[in-house]
Amino acid sequence: MAWFKRQDKGILTKTEDKKEVPDGLWYKTPSGSIIHMRELKNNSYVCPDDDYHVRIGSKEYFEILFDNNKFTELDPDLSSGDPLKFADTKKYPDRINATQKKSGLKDAVRSATGKMNGIDLVVACMDFSFIGGSMGSVVGEKIARAIDYSLKNKIPFLMISKSGGARMMEAGFSLMQMAKTSAKLALLSEAKIPYISLLTDPTTGGVTASYAMLGDFNIAEPGALIGFAGPRVIRETIGKDLPKGFQSAEFVLEHGFLDFIVDRRQLKSRLTMLLKMLD
Structure with a gap:
């Protein structure tokens, strides 16, 4: 029965022959569920064990929504300046440049037009990875231009919000984007x-106070803040304790501020059905 006994109790693999597991192969949800990134991507970045919706950006949403991931990006080169030049914003251009290099994005929103199950659609999608998805002058301008494209071509408009609110480094210029996009x-x-x-998670601040809540249909992903x-x-x-689940999508739906909550895996089909009903 020698095959049941380990003859050499030392480490059998030489250090130079060991292989490290590459970073980013697995994802662990807040509840502790672990899923391979390939499976997560194939499941629209939703963990099948607990239905946790992983935060994703414009690249992933465009892949999910546009047929064969084919689309034309609108105004891809708009970039923030430093219009106020206040003393406390002197490093703002440096932060913009650093974030652009790190994220590969020009600013906190991308807009594009393409087909979703054969239906023409304009999509503007925010990226939280760009300074917390903050709303600055470029964000407002790109959303305004995307709406202009919808108006000119009579194409439905989808806004995907994911933001920490107004970009305070642009002060009044940032806050004016609320009025601009609402108009x-x-x-x-x-x-x-x-x-x-x-x-989507999270949608807060001036974004919630403007275009995010002005839809003909306001919908949300499960569990979104x-x-x-x-x-x-x-x-x-x-001066009071807040109710359990306060500011969750489910709480907001229960109190009448949302029309429905949609699982990301059914997002494309639900949007298609909704637009066909409105046609």
């Missing part, structure tokens, strides 16, 4: 062109 959406409404707003101010600020302001 553009009013033109879209007058033209009776559908606008669908998808709120949706709100204006943070829970701590609200708790200190009103």
